[in-house]
Amino acid sequence: MRWTSALAIYILFWTFSVFLVLPFGVRTSEEAGMERVAGQADSAPHEFAPGKVALRVTIAASILFVLFYANYIYGWITPDMVDMTKY
Known part of the structure; x- marks a missing residue:
């Protein structure tokens, strides 16, 4: 693979x-014990930490990519194994 x-x-x-990790660790203003801003949705996060999210996303993506690449090298799951048209 190039x-x-x-x-x-x-x-x-x-x-x-990003879509996998984003919902985890989110606290609303009510859960954080703070008052909501006028017009704020009940489900809006209290604060957003993009650095934490980026670190979590990078770790998750790296683990998934390593598994993908190992499968590419060692051939644990091949296209022939998941070809449903044969059956």
Whole structure:
């Protein structure tokens, strides 16, 4: 696999991981014991820490990419194994 292909796949994993990780660790103003701002939705997060989110996303994406690349090298799951048209 060329490095450009690997980079593109890693970016896809990183983008997917944003949606996977984003809901975790979110606290509303009510849960944080703070007052809501007028007009604020009940489910709005109290504060957003992009650095923490980026670190969590990078860790998750790296783990997923390592598993993907190991499968690419060792062939644990091949296209023939998941071909449902044979059955």
